Amino acid sequence: MEHKLYIYNTLSRKKEQFIPIHEDKVGMYVCGPTVYGDAHLGHARPAITFDILFRYLQHLGYKVRYVRNITDVGHLENDADSGEDKIAKKARLDQLEPMEVVQYYTNRYHKAMEALNVLPPSIEPHASGHIMEQIDFTKKILDAGFAYESEGSVYFDVEKYNKKYHYGKLSGRNIDEMLETTRELDGQSEKRRSVDFALWKKAAPEHIMRWKSPWSDGFPGWHMECSAMGTKYLGEEFDIHGGGMDLMFPHHECEIAQSTAALGKETVKYWMHNNMITINGQKMGKSLGNFITLEQFFTGNHPLLSKAFSPMTIRFFILQAHYRSTVDFSSEALEASEKGLERLMDGYARLQKLTASDNSTVETDGLRAKCEEAMQDDLNTPIVISHLFEALKSINLVHDGKATISKSDLDELKSVFKLFIEDLLGLQDESAISGTNDAYKKAIDLLLNIRLEAKQNKNWATSDKIRNELTALGFEIKDTKDGFEWKL
């Protein structure tokens, strides 16, 4: 594989060249949603970030197995491995079977992802469907001596693990201090230390979501599913593990500990974390209650939104910032993205209609290389987009008859635009006319040709009437040098 893709590895805190464990295959695991509520803007970020990576790795020629899980059990309401299961709570409140809640929100998540043109992963395993694997994984950790049973639950022994390995290597946390400060606080708990985390929890009698295990009727701890499912589908060692920065600790730290304890080796080579989306400078999240769901964006049904924003606008907005930067949401910023995207997509449509000349007076060389270079620099999509906007100027110049382009340059430009806009950035034409039939389009063309004739005869009354009435119906009419363009 001839490339020099660099990605930022949270483990080393620097950009590293991506070299897969296996020659031509890449294994990639990304933490998916806990399905107890609608996906919000924050959920779109990792989905889109790793969608870009998924697409780009495939573009480089890798066969990628992309696993993104659905958390439908084990994710507890609050800390200290107590509290109610999120799914079970929602089910109780809505008087539904837990699996009804899971199905409902999974369907809605899929719908939102599809709207955002996020490709489905290769495998989307549910935690509840992998209880056996999680029990087996827990056994391995017990056998290795890094866990203990207490009152029917099993806990990970962080202190013991840390003596042999390094708990805190991902998040940079100093575990010795954590052990020091928490020593006296324990005692009452089933856990030896408050830093210990549950691998298996015994279910209280009223708890509906429960499975049999050697230790008790209960359910797996939250961190367990990713270790169990990741290694099941990607092997004991795989290339990339992704997720939001907020999962770094404790979730990913615990995952590393579990896998290392059970297997005696590092499972993941590259850890990647996307940054958060903020709103008024603060993280958008469930706990703060300051989130806006994707559906609210699509419908405009939220006090902070000036209008509805299309899925592609959301996608473009996210891609205009680097995935490791925070990006501050505002209606104003989204409107700016919307306009920029429209201009880019109009230019892309226009590109298809350009006619070639004998030679080029515009510079198209190097666009492909520059875009590739930006992608290879830790997926720098904002730079890719800026290059595309630069190239857009050439397209418009040719379109206006102020410049010419040769056949080969035109073909190259079309090819690069398709590759980056459609295939890699995953931006789709959302205009209402795409997909409608030819007869309809021809009818509009006919009307506008009549208008053109009227214009040529200086019959402004007729030409304006046609334009105004079409405009009133929602069409956008643009006169060009020797004709017209329209869209709905």
Added chain:
RNA sequence: GGUACCUUGGCCGAGUGGUUAGGCACCGGUCUGCAAAACCGCAUACGGCGGUUCGAUUCCGCCAGGUACCUCCA
């Protein structure tokens, strides 16, 4: 309190030890019957104070402000 990070022109947002990011908005111009679109031009920005350097927005230190994680969160 611990740890990490951030502070770029009206807004969003890249990036770099000395050369234009890009988008949106504004203003001026070209084009046009008008309009729209398009094109051209237009901002010489990098929190403050020191230091290193021939030269720092970019490196170092201090200060100010902000954020994230340390409990569930993408």
